[in-house]
């Protein structure tokens with residue numbers, strides 16, 4: 640499914656299969672998750688996409704062909720392809736081990752073709768092995784929702800592990816991260832769209848200690864808060880909910896403007912930071928942990944041909960857990 644221009648619906652297209660470069664693999668797609676970033680792409684909220692582009696960066700598939708320099712992956716092996724699709728390895732950011740900030744990075748389903756397709760070509764270095772405990776559709780949301788949640792938590796915990804963690808926006812990322820936090824014995828506070836009783840019940844069913852409207856004040860001050868909802872107005876709310884010295888982490892690639900707020904919300908060493916993309920180390924750390932923790936992703940599958948309907952459902956907040964497209968080869 641191809642995006643010709645922001646604002647246009649995706650259209651089915653038969654493209655010439657691209658050649659496989661020496662460091663690349665051709666992957667037969669078995670499942671591809673639908674991420675909020677795909678909505679931002681379709682809505683023109685991300686600068687300079689490759690156009691036309693095949694969206695999709697939560698790809699699970701099998702290696703079908705490999706370039707001559709690829710030795711780490713076998714033909715037939717199951718892999719996942721995440722958002723980060725290429726980095727240069729030579730810039731200051733890459734040399735600092737912050738490849739997620741590489742200015743020459745390329746991103747799957749944005750500046751590279753993604754997984755809303757029968758197959759894709761990916762750099763072998765950026766493919767992850769997928770633990771056997773996960774079905775294809777269950778594994779797909781781990782590739783972005785899972786990884787970005789994990790990275791956001793790492794940043795929230797960077798100075799000190801928080802025991803009381805707020806999650807704003809209880810979608811695909813939060814429902815995965817909540818399971819990890821509960822498994823680690825931490826208290827999860829879930830903040831949902833005002834009035835969304837189903838989302839509150841969903842959060843409680845996954846072990847959240849408290850679930851309330853995003854506008855509510857939690858019953859205790861939080862150690863950290865992670866914003867997955869792309870709503871800038873939640874930033875002052877989250878700062879007000881964390882204790883002195885607490886951290887607020889913005890997890891989305893795009894967010895509406897943050898309104899001005901009184902300095903006292905930031906005062907007392909509260910911190911406000913963002914998290915961008917992922918590193919390969921995040922995947923190497925998170926995927927085994929997700930398997931060990933027995934994270935269960937709640938997925939609804941739709942045929943690839945219904946990608947536009949999937950995006951509409953996500954936009955309308957009708958999704959509990961994650962949406963996954965499955966299609967051409969099943």
Ligand SMILES: [Zn+2]
Pocket residue numbers: 726727728729730731732733738741742743744
């Ligand atoms: Zn670089």
Ligand SMILES: [Zn+2]
Pocket residue numbers: 674675676677696722783784
């Ligand atoms: Zn994503």
